[in-house]
Amino acid sequence: MSGLVDLGIELAARPGALADFGAVLGAAGVSLAGGGVFTHRGVGVAHFLVADGDRATSALASAGLGRATVSPVVMLRLDQQTPGQLGRFTRRVADAGIDILVQYSDHDGRLVLVVPPERHEECVEIARQWDTERAARPR
Incomplete structure (x- = not known):
């Protein structure tokens, strides 16, 4: 419908986790078109719109930030x-x-x-x- 997909990942609930996430995606040339992060029971749950889910998941995995999921929206x-x-x-x-x-x-x-x-x-x-x-x- 839009060419965008949802990028979901759990982030550590610590200062700088979102900054690391943003820096990794920025360095990979992945822009965020909406989304947010919520901490629930000690885990940061992030969901953002991206145009290139494969590039985003690869960059996050290579940086050691964990396994991200990509879903249609x-x-x-x-x-x-x-x-x-x-x-x-x-x-x-x-x-x-x-x-x-x-x-x-x-x-x-x-x-x-x-x-x-x-x-x-x-x-x-x-x-x-x-x-x-x-x-x-x-x-």
């Missing part, structure tokens, strides 16, 4: 001026029985989702339908 725009958009869209995903594994925003304010690979195309179709309906709404 579902991206769409919510009307940020309308309260309840996140709940309404994710309810559609939930009603389809699709588990959302990761959710964040890109640098352009689009919603980014990672879902189980076997449900990815179904979620993409739900996002397409949402976008079609959104475009048809009066402004």
Whole structure:
């Protein structure tokens, strides 16, 4: 849908772990287009959008930062001026029985989702339908 993929990796929960991550990717020429890091139970969990997942995972592994995963993403725009958009869209995903594994925003304010690979195309179709309906709404 966008040419971007989710890069996921666990980082040590220590000062400088994110700096090391960013420096390694920067040296490899990998730009970040959105994402974030959260610490949970002593582990930093990072998810970022990248255009070249193979280059990113190779650079991180070579630097000894661990094994990263690459997943396809579902991206769409919510009307940020309308309260309840996140709940309404994710309810559609939930009603389809699709588990959302990761959710964040890109640098352009689009919603980014990672879902189980076997449900990815179904979620993409739900996002397409949402976008079609959104475009048809009066402004």
